[in-house]
Amino acid sequence: xxxxQLRETVDELFKRRSQFMxxxxxxxxxxxxQRADFTVRKEIGDEYMPDLMTSYPILVRRDLGDQFxxxxxxxxxxxxxTVPRDxxxxxxxxxxxxxxxxxxxxxxxxxxxxxxxxxxxxGDHDFATFGQCVISVxxxxxxxxxxxxxxxxxxxxxxxxxxxxxxxxxxxWKPTYRDLDRLFGAKNHSKIAExxxxxxxxxxxxxxxxxxxxxxxxxxxxxxxWSIYYDCENEHLIEAVPVYNREYAIPRWQTVSGSQxxxxxxxxxxxxxxxxxxxxxxxxxxxxxxxxNPPMIATQDAVRSDVSIYAGGITWVDQEYDERxxxxxxPISQDTSGIPIGMDMIRDSRMLLHEAFYLNKLNLPERGxxxxxxxxxQRVQQYIRSAMPLFGPMEDDYNGALCELTFDxxxxxxxxxxxxxxxxxxxxxxxxxxxxxxxxxAIEEQKGHKLLEVKALIAEAMAMDNSAITVIDANxxxxxxxxxxxxxxxxxxxxxTARMLNxxxxxxxQAQQVLGMMQQGSDVAATLSKVTNEA
Numbered sequence: 001x002x003x004x005q006l007r008e009t010v011d012e013l014f015k016r017r018s019q020f021m022x023x024x025x026x027x028x029x030x031x032x033x034q035r036a037d038f039t040v041r042k043e044i045g046d047e048y049m050p051d052l053m054t055s056y057p058i059l060v061r062r063d064l065g066d067q068f069x070x071x072x073x074x075x076x077x078x079x080x081x082t083v084p085r086d087x088x089x090x091x092x093x094x095x096x097x098x099x100x101x102x103x104x105x106x107x108x109x110x111x112x113x114x115x116x117x118x119x120x121x122x123g124d125h126d127f128a129t130f131g132q133c134v135i136s137v138x139x140x141x142x143x144x145x146x147x148x149x150x151x152x153x154x155x156x157x158x159x160x161x162x163x164x165x166x167x168x169x170x171x172x173w174k175p176t177y178r179d180l181d182r183l184f185g186a187k188n189h190s191k192i193a194e195x196x197x198x199x200x201x202x203x204x205x206x207x208x209x210x211x212x213x214x215x216x217x218x219x220x221x222x223x224x225x226w227s228i229y230y231d232c233e234n235e236h237l238i239e240a241v242p243v244y245n246r247e248y249a250i251p252r253w254q255t256v257s258g259s260q261x262x263x264x265x266x267x268x269x270x271x272x273x274x275x276x277x278x279x280x281x282x283x284x285x286x287x288x289x290x291x292x293n294p295p296m297i298a299t300q301d302a303v304r305s306d307v308s309i310y311a312g313g314i315t316w317v318d319q320e321y322d323e324r325x326x327x328x329x330x331p332i333s334q335d336t337s338g339i340p341i342g343m344d345m346i347r348d349s350r351m352l353l354h355e356a357f358y359l360n361k362l363n364l365p366e367r368g369x370x371x372x373x374x375x376x377x378q379r380v381q382q383y384i385r386s387a388m389p390l391f392g393p394m395e396d397d398y399n400g401a402l403c404e405l406t407f408d409x410x411x412x413x414x415x416x417x418x419x420x421x422x423x424x425x426x427x428x429x430x431x432x433x434x435x436x437x438x439x440x441x442a443i444e445e446q447k448g449h450k451l452l453e454v455k456a457l458i459a460e461a462m463a464m465d466n467s468a469i470t471v472i473d474a475n476x477x478x479x480x481x482x483x484x485x486x487x488x489x490x491x492x493x494x495x496x497t498a499r500m501l502n503x504x505x506x507x508x509x510q511a512q513q514v515l516g517m518m519q520q521g522s523d524v525a526a527t528l529s530k531v532t533n534e535a
Contacts, residue, residue, distance in 0.1 A: 002216075003240065006168075006230070007209075007232065009170075010168075013157035014157055017157055021154065022038075022039060024153065024154075025038040025040070027267050028129065029049055030057050030271060030275065031057050031129050031267055032125060033048035033049040035125075035126070037154070038153075052278060053281040053285065057277065057353060060353050060354060060357040060359060061266075062125070065125035065128040068124040068128065069117075069120060069121060069124055073399065078102070079435060080435050081102055082098040082099075082101055082434075083431070084429040084431060084432070085430040086429060086430070089425045089426060090425075091423065093425070094426045097421070098426070098431075104416060105403070105410055105415075108145070111145055111146065113145040113146075113147075114146040114147060115147065115148050116148045118148075118150075120135070123150045123398075126153060127253060129264055129267055130262075131252065131253040131254055132261065133150060134156045134171075134248055134249075135149065135150050135248070135402065136149045136247050136249075137248075137409060141183070151171060155171055156171045158260055159260060166250060167211065168209070168211045170207055171248075174203040174205055175203065176201050177201075178200040180238075181200075188236075189236040192204075192231075192234075204233050207230045207232060209230065210243075213226060216240065221242055223243055224245075227240070228240045245409065247405070250401075253265065253394075254393070266357045267356075273349050273352050273356070274353065276349055277346060277349040277353070280346050283342065284339065287336070291334050296331055299326065299328045302317055303318075307329065315329055400432075407433075458471065475498070
């Protein structure tokens, strides 16, 4: 396909997705009013959804979105580690190089110029609400720092290939003429320079298209993707460059066959309850207002002024009116017995919303001092089963995609130093990322409980046979345990050094034993000599 055909393909993808945007608009109006501009245009200063009666659906969505960063990307710990996919390549030299690379990558990601925290914060709430988000990773304009941007789902479409991977991404972009001129200069259409002089801050419409290499032409020079910028207003190809990576990370929470777009299981489940709780809240507010400020019955011609039912108000009544005929002004009696039932119904809806957003599954299970290791282990296993649907997609498709894109960009930019410094065991290796989260902490804790169970079994077995201790390789177990708690590789001796030190310790122990025997023999000889002399 040429650039114009790619542009037409992206246009068609936007057209087919129009019904999906209506669903996202409905979800946003109930859970994320700030993003409720999928099908309507919001002006700066417009009030967000003034018709909502309660903010509880917004609060539970906010809590879930905020939990993602605190649980999966905590700033007070190293939440990702670079490791080779083939564990046999993970020598001690490889661990040291990867630890250094991890530290460099972390500093680059959290550089204020990179805007990583801002982009992921926006992405977290899109992910919680709509089940997907779009974050781009690239070098900034000056190529001296990374740049992360979260894009509105309204402006991005994508298409899968035959294997279910995203093969084509199209982003609708509205840059100013000034921005286009700064970024592409002479590559722009000739009309852009004129617009820069006349109206530099007016917007135009462009597409940024990322596609697999064989979709565009065969001149990608073995690079897997093309990055294409297209000026839609002037029907002009601005730039087409082969690239090594896809630039956009598009994590998807829960997908269904037949659609390249995902959804949030939290909001899909909670949407009926969100609508219901708004209606119930309105009814209860109206009932409460009637109970405290009831409607009044006034006798015609007896009441001579407006009814003033506010504090300190006076209502004038004709002095000739006979009160024996009934009060000239009286409230309509109200039956408020249904209000407690309504409050119970709202509490039930709140509980369902709380569960729909997994907020009852985010805390690690409590444990008491009286619990056995088995009981704690069973609770942790239950937590893992409950939390896996939440953490699994985010670690692989979200954090993993961002880290892999970042690592690839930094590696090609030379941020990790010369490729000649890479240990031989890592050259050509496939690199992956291992993440820290409450889920992984729980899994590692399970390994600790298993070790305690093994220790108890060995102790029981040794009561019958002392040779049972030889079943366990203590050195290997210790290395695995140190690796499990992420002990820095610089602190650990490699196996050859440990073997040499062990041999030295054994030799020293043997020498000490020989000296002890010699001392003992000397003492015996001295004793015999003394006894002989006395005799």
